[in-house]
Structures are given as structure tokens and as C-alpha cells.
Amino acid sequence: xxxxxxxxxxxxxxxxxxxxxxxxxxxxxxxxxxxxxxxxxxxxxxxxxxxxxxxxxxxxxxxxxxxxxxxxxxxxxxxxxxxxxxxxxxxxxxxxxxxxxxxxxxxxxxxxxxxxxxxxxxxxxxxxxxxxxxxxxxxxxxxxxxxxxxxxxxxxxxxxxxxxxxxxxxxxxxxxxxxxxxxxxxxxxxxxxxxxxxxxxxxxxxxxxxxxxxxxxxxxxxxxxxxxxxxxxxxxxxxxxxxxxxxxxxxxxxxxxxxxxxxxxxxxxxxxxxxxx
Numbered sequence: 001x002x003x004x005x006x007x008x009x010x011x012x013x014x015x016x017x018x019x020x021x022x023x024x025x026x027x028x029x030x031x032x033x034x035x036x037x038x039x040x041x042x043x044x045x046x047x048x049x050x051x052x053x054x055x056x057x058x059x060x061x062x063x064x065x066x067x068x069x070x071x072x073x074x075x076x077x078x079x080x081x082x083x084x085x086x087x088x089x090x091x092x093x094x095x096x097x098x099x100x101x102x103x104x105x106x107x108x109x110x111x112x113x114x115x116x117x118x119x120x121x122x123x124x125x126x127x128x129x130x131x132x133x134x135x136x137x138x139x140x141x142x143x144x145x146x147x148x149x150x151x152x153x154x155x156x157x158x159x160x161x162x163x164x165x166x167x168x169x170x171x172x173x174x175x176x177x178x179x180x181x182x183x184x185x186x187x188x189x190x191x192x193x194x195x196x197x198x199x200x201x202x203x204x205x206x207x208x209x210x211x212x213x214x215x216x217x218x219x220x221x222x223x224x225x226x227x228x229x230x231x232x233x234x235x236x237x238x239x240x241x242x243x244x245x246x247x248x249x250x251x252x253x254x255x256x257x258x259x260x261x262x263x264x265x266x267x268x269x270x271x272x273x274x275x276x277x
Contacts, residue, residue: 069101069124078114079105098134100126102186112251113241116186120234128163131180132172142171178254185232187252192216192228192259196266205240214260215240224249230260 070084079087087104094104102115119125129147132138138146146166153160163177172180182189201217202210204225210216214230225244229236229252241250 069119072118072122072124073115076118078118079110083108100183103183106186111249112186113249126184128180128184131183132166135180137176137180138166138171146171178256182254185252187232187254190228190253190255192255192263195263197263211264214257216260216263218253224251226251226253228253228255228260230255230257
């Protein structure tokens with residue numbers, strides 16, 4: 001009797017989870033359980049979205065992701081609960097372009113590398129394709145076509161970054177790509193117009209390395225170094241962080257490729273001002 005009552009209570013409790021229990025049963029018991037499970041999940045998501053039609057879809061999904069990131073940062077003692085609440089309030093009242101919580105925290109003075117480290121350690125960095133969708137720069141159909149093309153290149157052992165591929169396919173402009181890339185890496189966009197690289201500062205990176213990876217040194221201080229990158233990737237950024245003494249912060253900024261090329265030409269050819277104006 002006791003075991004039967006316990007079994008009934010257990011199943012009753014499980015059924016309170018609704019669609020989760022149904023999905024598990026379909027996978028375990030049905031020959032085509034995976035397909036039915038997927039259909040059930042889609043139906044449940046559609047139901048939830050219909051319940052919250054008044055709020056934009058991207059905000060519904062981002063709220064969960066941002067909360068998770070915020071909790072991680074609190075647990076790592078990077079921010080306080082008060083900091084998170086302030087950031088969430090700013091995000092809610094943000095005018096103009098939508099901002100992710102990481103962007104807002106950086107604006108509040110939280111170190112860029114601390115936020116990026118948490119995103120990478122916990123696998124919370126938002127894929128750039130999703131960022132394009134969040135910003136409504138491209139459609140889901142365009143993203144799907146770009147991913148299919150990227151997959152075909154991969155089979156030929158050709159690496160094609162998704163953002164660049166979207167530009168090549170005419171689905172976005174270079175500025176749109178730059179905006180998405182900035183949010184992906186939590187790197188503020190800077191203008192290099194009128195900027196002349198300092199030969200002494202560039203030594204902190206090295207001329208050959210700077211030319212190869214499109215880097216200019218914006219400032220070098222005892223506690224931190226500020227670098228402008230036109231073509232950032234995780235591997236180069238990690239190399240740069242490991243190149244400096246422990247405790248020295250590396251701050252990254254995103255620059256337009258054409259402006260970067262111009263700056264580097266000035267560095268290696270003083271007469272380029274007249275040649276390329």
C-alpha cells in the first residue's frame with residue numbers, strides 16, 4: 001500500500017512538470033519518440049510565445065540568458081546583486097538599439113575581460129548568428145542559407161566566418177557585421193579616423209604581428225594596455241593576454257578594417273597620407 005501511494009504521489013508530482021514529463025515518456029516509449037518530442041517542444045514554445053505576445057520575442061529569450069549570466073558574475077564576485085539590478089533596470093529602460101547585459105555592465109565599469117572570461121568558461125557567449133537575428137539585421141531564412149553555405153565550405157576544408165559570409169552573400173552591410181561582432185566579443189567600436197599609431201607603443205605588439213592580425217596599440221599604461229583590432233578572434237586575443245605580465249589588463253576595441261589598414265600604412269609608410277587620401 002505504502003509503495004503504491006508513494007508511486008502515485010511521485011507520478012503526480014512529475015505530472016506537475018507537464019510537457020517535460022510528456023517529452024521524456026515519448027522519447028523512452030515511442031519508436032518515433034524523437035520526432036514527437038520535437039513537435040511537442042515546438043508546440044510548448046509556441047504556447048509560451050502566444051502568452052507573451054505583448055513583449056518582443058528576443059526580450060523573452062534574452063531575459064533568461066541575461067539572468068543566468070548575471071548570477072554567474074555574482075557567484076564569481078565580479079558584480080554585486082545591486083550591480084545586476086542596476087544593469088537590468090538600464091536594459092529595461094534602454095532607448096534605441098537593444099543592449100545585452102554584458103555591454104551595459106562594461107559601460108558601468110565592470111572589466112571587459114572578467115565578463116568575457118565568465119561567458120567562455122560557462123559557455124554563455126551568444127553565437128553571432130543569433131545576434132544578427134536579435135538585431136533584426138537578417139532573417140532566420142537568410143541565416144539558414146548562410147549556415148548551409150558555411151557547411152559546404154567546411155567540407156572543402158575552407159574556414160569562412162559566418163559574419164563575413166553574410167556580408168559576401170549581401171544579407172548585411174559591413175557596418176551591420178561590425179555591430180554584431182562588437183556585441184559577440186563585448187568590444188566597443190572605435191573610430192581610427194585621424195589616429196596615427198605611435199611607433200613606440202606599437203613595439204608592445206610587434207610590427208609583424210600587428211600587420212598580420214590588424215592591431216594598433218591605443219594606449220599602454222602600467223595597469224592596462226588598450227588594443228584596437230579589426231579582425232578579432234579568440235585565439236589571437238588569448239595570445240595577446242598571455243603576452244603581458246599577470247595582473248596587466250588587456251582591453252580590446254573593434255575598429256573598421258579600412259581604417260585599420262590606413263593606420264598601419266601610415267605606420268610603415270609616412271607618405272601614405274598623400275598617397276591614399
